[in-house]
Amino acid sequence: AQSxxxxxxxxxxxEGTPVLLRxxxxxxYSPSLFWxxxxxxKGLQLLLKYTSAATxxxxxxxFEAEFKKSETSFHLTKPSAHMSDAAEYFCxxxxxxxxxxxxxxxxxxxxxxxxx
Amino acid sequence: EPEVTQTxxxxxxxxxxxxxxxxxxxxxxxxxxxxxxxxxxxxxFLVSFYNNEISEKSEIFDDQFSVERPDGSNxxxxxxxxxxxxxxxxxxxxxxxxxxxxxxxxxxxxxx
Numbered sequence: 001a002q003s004x005x006x007x008x009x010x011x012x013x014x015e016g017t018p019v020l021l022r023x024x025x026x027x028x029y030s031p032s033l034f035w036x037x038x039x040x041x042k043g044l045q046l047l048l049k050y051t052s053a054a055t056x057x058x059x060x061x062x063f064e065a066e067f068k069k070s071e072t073s074f075h076l077t078k079p080s081a082h083m084s085d086a087a088e089y090f091c092x093x094x095x096x097x098x099x100x101x102x103x104x105x106x107x108x109x110x111x112x113x114x115x116x
Numbered sequence: 117e118p119e120v121t122q123t124x125x126x127x128x129x130x131x132x133x134x135x136x137x138x139x140x141x142x143x144x145x146x147x148x149x150x151x152x153x154x155x156x157x158x159x160x161f162l163v164s165f166y167n168n169e170i171s172e173k174s175e176i177f178d179d180q181f182s183v184e185r186p187d188g189s190n191x192x193x194x195x196x197x198x199x200x201x202x203x204x205x206x207x208x209x210x211x212x213x214x215x216x217x218x219x220x221x222x223x224x225x226x227x228x
Binding site: 042090102 | 147149151158159160161164166171172207209211213215216217218219220221222
């Protein structure tokens with residue numbers, strides 16, 4: 001069975017400082033991994049994805065994530081936070097279940113606060 | 117750019133009533149999903165649908181819930197007899213399998 005653990009429920013940074021949102025996963029097969037962002041009262045927007053190509057993945061708005069199979073991690077980073085980055089971030093894994101069917105599993109989310 | 121569309125954006129219903137939430141997935145996608153997010157809580161998986169049948173469902177997806185693809189474009193979630201605790205944002209998503217899921221903007225369901 002697959003699972004996703006987002007290690008921090010809340011992260012607070014100052015504007016202009018780096019952002020690190022941590023995600024660890026477990027999977028029996030070769031997963032695809034995604035980060036989604038949800039702004040208040042909005043839907044889910046894809047930030048970036050890993051689907052077995054390059055392990056360092058660049059996404060929108062300056063975010064990137066590195067897939068580390070040995071650490072089963074897919075942490076999200078950004079060199080310099082902007083006020084508009086304040087939102088909820090979800091790490092998501094897509095993998096085959098024991099039934100042979102694909103399923104998406106969400107992490108519990110990390111709320112990012114950006115202080116001026 | 118193709119997108120997943122959900123209707124309505126807001127739905128208010130009385131406890132015990134049936135509701136149908138509608139979704140139009142992206143046309144060449146094969147996997148369809150429903151998720152819900154109770155206010156202030158995490159996004160929870162409800163059900164996935166592939167090849168005209170349910171492929172996975174969670175414990176939340178009990179007999180009160182059903183999904184249907186009545187034609188080639190719509191994907192619906194029906195709640196037979198709504199309860200107060202069904203109040204949540206419901207997200208529909210679709211993908212081809214390996215790639216990212218595209219999510220709709222959600223339907224906010226309020227049960228009163």
